[in-house]
Amino acid sequence: MLFYLTTLNLVRFLREDAPTVAENETDKDKSAAFEAWGHGDFLYRNSIMNGLVISLYNVYSPMATTKLLWESLEKRYKTEGVGLKKFIVGKFLDYRMVDSKSAMSQVQEMQLILHDLYTEGMEMNESFQVATVIEKLPSLWKDFKNYLKHKRKEMGL
Secondary structure, eight states: OHHHHHHTTOTHHHHOOOOOOOTTOOOHHHHHHHHHHHHHHHHHHHHHHHTSOHHHHHHHTTOOSHHHHHHHHHHHHSOHHHHHHHHHHHHHHHOOOOTTSOHHHHHHHHHHHHHHHHHTTOOOOHHHHHHHHHHTSOGGGHHHHHHHHTOSSOOOO
């Protein structure tokens, strides 16, 4: 959206406040500049609103200016790091192995999730990772899970 609107030369509306014209001022140049800014702001704001899904349109339609709209969208959606971490943790916690896929491919999927956690700065020690893989084995592997849990020697991933 930012690239598209940059090509339309409307980016200045993201950073600038509306020019002010006092009620007692009758300068035609100032009032013309105010009207031109209002028209451009209207176009830019509605171009952004047009790119939103209906549920977001209803949330952001009360924003009076493009600058307010853009700042609220950035505040909500530009904080990728925290949201991404929560998403990866959720993905890890919800992951369940199933009998319909090979165990190796599922372990590889889990290793990818663990790698994503690692790249986001959330490290887990290897013993915890091994215990997690054992716990996420399918229910038909119950005897094997118990066997692995009762081994005396510590296992690596």
